[in-house]
Each structure stands twice: as C-alpha cells, then as structure tokens.
Amino acid sequence: MSAEVVGAALGALGGGAILLVAARIAAIRRPQFAVRVLPYLRDVGADPRAIAATTSAPALPPVVGAVFGPGLRVAADGVERVLGGAASVQRRLDRAALDRTVLDFRVEQVLWGLVCFAVAAFLGLLRGLRDPSAALPTLVVCVVGFVFGVLARDSWLSTQVRDRERRIVAEFPTVAELLALSVAAGEAPVVALDRVVRRSRGELSHELGRVLAAVRTGRPVATAFDELAARSGLPLVARFAAGIAVAVERGTPLADVLHAQAADVREAGRRELIEVAARKEVLMMIPIVFLVMPTTVVFAFFPGVLGLHLGMS
Structure with a gap:
C-alpha cells in the first residue's frame, strides 16, 4: 500500500472524527426541550433569572454521562447501599432547593471521591518514584481519599442547606x-x-x-x-x-x-446576635490572655532582670 493511500485514509478518518465531534458539540449546544418549554409552563410570575435558578444543571455533561454514566451509576448504587439514608438525603436536597434525585447526588459523591482518589494517587506516584516500597501505604491513602471525597460532598450538602436557611431567616x-x-x-x-x-x-x-x-x-x-x-x-x-x-x-x-x-x-x-457577640467576646480574650499579656510582662520585667544580673556580676 502506497503512502498516498495511507495518507488519504488517515485524512478521511481524521475528517470524519472532526465532523462527528462538531455535530455532537452542535447537538449539545442546542437548547433542550425542557429549557424551551418550562418558561411557559411554570406559573411563578418571575423573570427568567428565577426560572434559571430553579432549574439546575444535570449532574453529568451529556458526553460524559453517555460514556461513563453506567459505571458511575453502579458505583453510586454501591455508595447508597453502604451509606443508606435516601430519605434524609432527599429531604436535604429539597431544603437546599437542588433539583436532583438521590441517585444524582450519589453520582456527585462518587465524582468527588474519584477526584480525591486521583489527587492522592498522583501524590503517591511522586512519592513512589523516590521510594518504591511505599506502594501499600499509597493504596491505603488513595482509598481514604475516596472515602473523604464521598463524605465531603455529603458535608457540603449540609452546608448548602444551612446557608440557604440562613438566607431565608434573613x-x-x-x-x-x-x-x-x-x-x-x-x-x-x-x-x-x-x-x-x-x-x-x-x-x-x-x-x-x-x-x-x-x-x-x-x-x-x-x-x-x-x-x-x-x-x-x-x-x-x-x-x-x-x-x-x-x-x-x-x-x-x-x-x-x-x-x-x-x-x-x-x-x-436580635437575641441570636447578642449571643454570638457574647461568644465572640470570650474568643477575643484568648489572644489577649495568651499573647498580649505575656509579651507585656516580658517587656516590663526584662530590663529589671537584666539590670539585676549585671549588678550581681
């Protein structure tokens, strides 16, 4: 086979791949049916900003969901079987005004865990280049990183709920x-x-x-x-x-x-503000007692101690 034929085949293959990618990008950028229809169905009497705030983005981009979605859902089901509490998670999602299901949230937990796992694996790889015997501790750290990422997403959901409820109270x-x-x-x-x-x-x-x-x-x-x-x-x-x-x-x-x-x-x-101020007042005493006062005592007594030492010598 001549070089011209090989070049033509590779060019055709590359051009077809570029056309497929361009077509998929155009399909992704096209407004979804729900985005076009929901403004005419939601009877909230608000502007488009409020409608956009109530419609959250999907947990995964379409391309990523199509390629890695099944594996991520299997991992999310495993996290759900281990952690449980689907009713509590759904209630917190409702209180945080997140338009997601429990499965979507579990997928996000898996993604956070994979990110922490990747960071731990990268650091472990850098360490393994210097010390090849540290493979087992690196594996343990990666597993701990995955668990940390899963729990961190759950903690962040609780933080989102508290922040939203604080805004509601205000x-x-x-x-x-x-x-x-x-x-x-x-x-x-x-x-x-x-x-x-x-x-x-x-x-x-x-x-x-x-x-x-x-x-x-x-x-x-x-x-x-x-x-x-x-x-x-x-x-x-x-x-x-x-x-x-x-x-x-x-x-x-x-x-x-x-x-x-x-x-x-x-x-x-008003009562909560007074209570917070009282707690902050106690916290403000910590640097005064443990930093300012010892420094003042040292500056006050050090010249006298130095003078006594010189006089005795």
Missing part, C-alpha cells in the same frame, strides 16, 4: 411585612402572594413562588401552605405557613398574624 421579616401590608390594603391572600413574589427576590420568595404555582394549579391555599410547612426545615417558616393556613381556613386577621410573626423573627435575630 429575608423572612421583610417578606412577611410586605405580605402583611398587601393584605392590610385589602388584597386577597393569593393576590398579595403574587405581588410579593413578583416584587421580591430570594430563597423565601422562591418557596412562595412554588406555593403560588400550586395554588394556581388548583390546590387549596391551606393545603399548599401546609406542604410548605412540611417541606421546610425551619420552625419559623413552618409557623408562618401554618399561621396563614389557619387564617385562611378560619378567617382570622391575616395581617396581624404576619406582623406578629415578623416581630418575633426580628426579636429572635
């Missing part, structure tokens, strides 16, 4: 006051809720948007707020939802209830 008094003002102005609860959702941005506004979407699809107002109370991990949001549900069912003054809840949350935040 937003709650303002949203409750806006809702109370709208109700006091004579608007119905659903209309007031729609006004607050359209005028505000944040995590609590997103939760109220979900409640509004449920109400507009035919669910009773009290039932939608009861679901919010069950879904939330914060007692104040649960009390807020239960108070609105009871007020709607029994006809109690809703504005007074919302004003009282906003005042309670502000008072609780």
Whole structure:
C-alpha cells in the first residue's frame, strides 16, 4: 500500500472524527426541550433569572454521562447501599432547593471521591518514584481519599442547606411585612402572594413562588401552605405557613398574624446576635490572655532582670 493511500485514509478518518465531534458539540449546544418549554409552563410570575435558578444543571455533561454514566451509576448504587439514608438525603436536597434525585447526588459523591482518589494517587506516584516500597501505604491513602471525597460532598450538602436557611431567616421579616401590608390594603391572600413574589427576590420568595404555582394549579391555599410547612426545615417558616393556613381556613386577621410573626423573627435575630457577640467576646480574650499579656510582662520585667544580673556580676 502506497503512502498516498495511507495518507488519504488517515485524512478521511481524521475528517470524519472532526465532523462527528462538531455535530455532537452542535447537538449539545442546542437548547433542550425542557429549557424551551418550562418558561411557559411554570406559573411563578418571575423573570427568567428565577426560572434559571430553579432549574439546575444535570449532574453529568451529556458526553460524559453517555460514556461513563453506567459505571458511575453502579458505583453510586454501591455508595447508597453502604451509606443508606435516601430519605434524609432527599429531604436535604429539597431544603437546599437542588433539583436532583438521590441517585444524582450519589453520582456527585462518587465524582468527588474519584477526584480525591486521583489527587492522592498522583501524590503517591511522586512519592513512589523516590521510594518504591511505599506502594501499600499509597493504596491505603488513595482509598481514604475516596472515602473523604464521598463524605465531603455529603458535608457540603449540609452546608448548602444551612446557608440557604440562613438566607431565608434573613429575608423572612421583610417578606412577611410586605405580605402583611398587601393584605392590610385589602388584597386577597393569593393576590398579595403574587405581588410579593413578583416584587421580591430570594430563597423565601422562591418557596412562595412554588406555593403560588400550586395554588394556581388548583390546590387549596391551606393545603399548599401546609406542604410548605412540611417541606421546610425551619420552625419559623413552618409557623408562618401554618399561621396563614389557619387564617385562611378560619378567617382570622391575616395581617396581624404576619406582623406578629415578623416581630418575633426580628426579636429572635436580635437575641441570636447578642449571643454570638457574647461568644465572640470570650474568643477575643484568648489572644489577649495568651499573647498580649505575656509579651507585656516580658517587656516590663526584662530590663529589671537584666539590670539585676549585671549588678550581681
């Protein structure tokens, strides 16, 4: 076979590969059907930024999922059998407003573990080039790195939940006051809720948007707020939802209830701030007692001790 034929075959093979890659990239960049349709189906009355915030990216890119997806899912099933707690994980995913299933989260845990495993393996390889007898400790470190990555993703999920709940607590008094003002102005609860959702941005506004979407699809107002109370991990949001549900069912003054809840949350935040300040005050004493005061004592007594030493000599 001549060199021209071999070159032509290699060129055709390379050109075909480039065309396949280009076609796949074009297919990936094409907007998905859900992205095109969801803005017209989600009845939250918010701008596209809010819709984008409620629709999270998939756990894996399409190409990576097609190639490595089956193996990662098998590994994720193994992690699920070892760790368990699927109900707790799903509840934390809901509280963190992550649009993922438990399987997607387990796949992310496996990916974090593989990244830590790769880092440990790379460091072990560098060490093995100098000391070939360190193969077994390197393997143990790699396994520990994989376990650390899996647990680190779970810990990061808990951190995401706490950060989101902290933002909800910070937003709650303002949203409750806006809702109370709208109700006091004579608007119905659903209309007031729609006004607050359209005028505000944040995590609590997103939760109220979900409640509004449920109400507009035919669910009773009290039932939608009861679901919010069950879904939330914060007692104040649960009390807020239960108070609105009871007020709607029994006809109690809703504005007074919302004003009282906003005042309670502000008072609780003030107490928490005082407690945090008290703890920080104790922590501020540590450098003073163990660093500043010993240094001051040394500078105060060292000249006298040096003078006595010179006088005795």
